[in-house]
Amino acid sequence: MRGERSGQRRSDAATRAQGTMGDQRSRADGWKALADLAGLVRRSHAPQLSLRLSSAIGLTLGGKALGVLAPLVLGAAVNRLAAGQGAAAAVGWGFAAFAIGWALVRFLSSAAPQLSDVIFAPVRAAAQRTAATETFAHALDLSLDFHQTKRSGTLSRTMDRGSRAVDFLLRILAFNLIPTGVELVLAAAVLAGRYDWRFGAVAVAVVGVYAALTFALSNWRLEHRRVMNAADSEAAGVSVDALLNYETVKAFGAETRAAGAYDRALGEYQQASLKANGSLMLLNAIQGLIMNLGLGVMAVMAGFEAAAGRMGPGDVAAAVLILISLYAPLNILGFAYREIRQSFIDMEEMMGVLRQSPQVADAADARPLDRPTNARGASLAFDGVGFRHDARANGLEDVSFFAPPGTTTALVGPSGAGKSTVVKLALRLLDPQAGRVLIDGRDVREVTQASLRSAVALVPQDVALFNDTIGHNIAFARPDASEADIWDSAEAAELADFIRALPDGMDTRVGERGLKLSGGERQRVGIARALLADPCILILDEATSALDSRTEAAIQKTLRKARQGRTTLVVAHRLSTVADADQILVLKAGRVIERGAHHELVARVGGEYAALWRKQTRAGGELQPAG
Template identity: 50%
Template sequence: VFTFRITEWRMKYRVQMNAMDSKANTQAIDSLINYETVKYFGNEAHELQRYNESLEQWEDAAVKSQTSLSALNIGQAAIIATGVTTLMILASKGVVAGSLTLGDLVLINALLLQLFIPLNFLGVVYSQLKHAIADMQLMFDVLEQEPEIQDKPGATELDVGEGEVRFEHVDFAYDPERPILHDVSFVIPPGRKLAVVGPSGAGKSTLARLLFRFYDVQGGRILINGQDIRDVTQASLRRAIGIVPQDTVLFNDTLRYNIAYARPDASQAEIEQAARAANIHDFIVSLPRGYDTVVGERGLKLSGGEKQRVAIARAILKNPKILVFDEATSSLDSQSEQVILDTLRRAAEHHTTLVIAHRLSTIVDADQILVMVNGHIVERGAHLQLLEQQGVYAQLWELQRQEEEETPSLEA
C-alpha cells in the first residue's frame, strides 16, 4: 500500500521532468536550425539564457523526482526492517520462554526472507512500470490523436482522368473569426494553366492547401474530374498532384534521396533526367560527393535557389496529372528564373496546372489569370484582357514594371 500510494504521488514529478526535458530539447533544436537568425541579431547570449532557464526547470523537476524516489526506497526499507525486527524479537522471546525452539527461530527467519524479498522486488517493478508509462505518455498522446481530416467510410480511389479541377463557391477560414476565401469559383480545364495573383494575404496559397485536402472547405466543394475530393481517399488524391512549394523544406539526407522522394523507386537515370530538367544536375555533379551529398537539416547547406530547384526536380520526377507551382521561382535570380520558367512551361504542357505567382511576368502565358484581393476573385481573364480592363491587375503590372526599371542592372 505504501509503495502504490507513494509511487502515484511522485508520478507528477516524473511527468514534469519529462515535459521540461522535451521543452529544453525543442528549444535547442529550434535555436540550432535558426542559427543564421540568431547570428544576424547577435542573440547568442539570449538563446543561451533561454536554454539555461529550461535546463534549470528540468533540473528542479529532476531533483524532485529523484528525492521522491529516495523517499520511496527509504520507506520501503524501513517497513521491511521494522517488520523483520519485530517478528524476530517476538520469536526470540518465544525461544526464551520455551514455547519455540531454535529450529523454529531459524525457520521463521527463512520464511520472513522469502516473504519480504519478493515484496521488495514487486515494489521496484511497480515503480519502474509507472516510470515507463510516464516516459511514454507523450507517445501515447500522439498515437491517440485523431487526425482532423480523415477518409470518409467507403471512400474510393480518385479517377483523375484528364485532370480537370473545379472550385465551386468555396468558402474557407482557418479561424472562424477571420475568413480567408469567399465564394471562390473557377475551372481549370484539362491540360490548361490557370494563374492566381494578388497581394500577400489574399488567400492564394490556401487554394493549394485545399486542393491537397490539408483542410476541408466550410462551404462549396472542390472537384477533380467531377469527383468531390472529400469522397476519395487522400492517398489517391495526393498521388495525382505534384507541387513546387514556396518554402522548400528538405530532409537531412542526400540529394538523391530528396529528389527521389517523389518516387522512391525511381532509377538513377530518371533522377538525373529530372535534375537536368530543373537545371540543377551540373551543380550536383560539381560537388565532391555528387548525388550522395547530404543537404543538412531542412536543406541548410543549400541556397534558397538550389533548394527550389530540387523541389522542381522532385515535381518533374513525380510526373502527376495536376501540377501546382506556389511561387516556384521566388528564390531564383533573373537568369535562372528564365531557364526554370522554360522548364516549367515544358513540364506543364500536358498537365493541368495551377500557378500561384508574385511576379506577374512569370504567368503572362497562362490561359486564365485570377486576381484575388482579401479572399475574393475581383478580376479574371487572360493577360492582355486584364491589362485592357485597367483594374487591379493592370496596377500590379505597372507597379512591378516600374520596380524592374528602377532596379540597377547587373552591368551597372
C-alpha cells in the same frame, strides 16, 4: 458558528467526493492503460507469442515458489545440525545434503526469472517497436492543423517515453509486482501452516503497511515527476527548435538568447529533480524503518517459540529468511510503483496522439482517382469553396473557378489573400468548410489521399529537403524511378550540370533541411522532384522566387515545357512570370475579385491587377518584386 460548521462539513464532503471521483478516474485510466498494453502485445506479432507468454509466467511463478521453499530447506539443515544425535559423520552428511539442497533451490529460484526474461524479451521488444511505429505513422497521418501547432521535440520525446513505458510496464507488472503478490500469499500460507498463524499475519501486516505507505508517498511524489517531465519536454522543444532554425538564430546573433532559454528550461528541470530526489530519500528511510521493525517482531516471536520448545533453531532462521526474501522484491516497490504510474502517464500521452483523429481522412467508400487516359492533364474546379482558419479573421469565401485540362491558372494578390489556402485545399491538406474541390469532376473527399497525392505535385516556395543525398531527395517523389529518370528530371530542372560538378555527384548529402544548398539549388531540387512524379496537376507556389534572373528565365522555359500535358496552378507575386497563363485569378481578402487573361486584366481601368502591374513595372520596363 453552526453555519460555519455546516459550511465546513459541506466543504469537506465536496473535497471527499472530488477525491473519490479522482480515484475512480485513476482506476478507470489504469484499467484502460492495461487494456491498451494488452492490445499492443496482441498487435506486436512477436514470434511464438502464446508459448513465450505462458513459459515466462510459469518460470516466474515457479521461481517465486522456490524462493519460499529455500529457507525451509536451510532451516531443516540447521535443525539437523542442532539435534546432533548419532554419529558426527552422519550428522555432518545430513547437514551437507540439506545445505546443498538449499543452495540448489536458491539457484533455481534466482535463475528462473532470468530465463523468463530471456524468453519474454522478444515480446517486449516487439510491443515497444509496435507502439513507436504506430504512433509515428499515425502522427504522419494527422492533419495540417496538428503539425502546425505541435513542437517537434516534444512530440519526439512523447513517442520515445511512451514506447519505453510499454517495455517497462510489461517487465515490471508481469514479472515483478504480480509474482511478488503470489510470493506473499505463498509465504503467509507456509508460515501459518508450518509454524503459527501469527507468523503469517505478521508477514501480511508488515507487507501491507509497507505497501500502503509506499503508495501514499509515491502518489505525493508524482507531482514532482510531472513537473520534471514538463520541464524535460520544454527543454527538448527549445533545443530542437533552435537547432532546426539554426540559420535564423545565427543570423540574428541569438545564440546566447537561445542558450539562455535552454538553460532556464534545464533549471526548472533541475529544481523539480532535486525535490523528487529529496522525497525519494524520505521514502527510502520510511521503508527501511518498516522493514527492520517487521524483522525484529518476527525474530522476537520466533525466539519465544523456540524457547518454549515449539520451534527449532533452524525454524527461527527459516521464518526470518522467508520475511527477508519477501523484502528483496519489496525494496523496489516504491520505485516500481512510481515508475508504473509515470509509465502509465507516458503511455497515455502516446496513446493520446494515437487517439487523435485527423481532420482530413479517407472516406470509408473512398476510391482511387483515375488518371486521365489522354495526355492533357486533369481538370481542377473550386465550387463555392469557403474556409476560415481559427487564427485568422478572414478566410476564403465563395471561391469558384474552373481550370480545364492542360491549361495554366495563376493566383495573384497581396499576402494573406488566401492563395496558399487554395493550394492546400487543392492538395487536400485541408478540407473546405463550404463548397467542393473537384478533380475531373470528382470531389477530392471521395478519392483516396494516396491516389490524389500521386496525381498532384507541389513545388513550394520554401523547399524542404531530407538530410540525405540529392539523388534520394529527387527520387522521394517516385522511389522506384530508375537512375536515368532521376537524371532526366534533374536535366529538366536545370540541375544536372550543378550535380555533375559536385565531387560526389548524386550522392552529395544536402544537410539538415537542405541547408548545404543555396535557396535556388533547393528550389531546383524541388522542381526536379515534382517533375519526376509525373503529375496530372502541377502546383507551383512561388517556385522560382529564390532564383537569379538568368536561372529563373531558364527554369521558366523549362516549366513551360513541363506544363505541356498537365494542368498547372501557379501562385505568384511577380506578375511577369504568369503573363502567359490561360487565366489569372486575383484574390483579395479571400475572394476572387477579378479573373481573365493578362491582356484583359491589364487593360481594365481601375482594376486591382492593373494597379499591381503598374506597381511592378517602371518606365523602362524593369520588373520589381511585389510588396
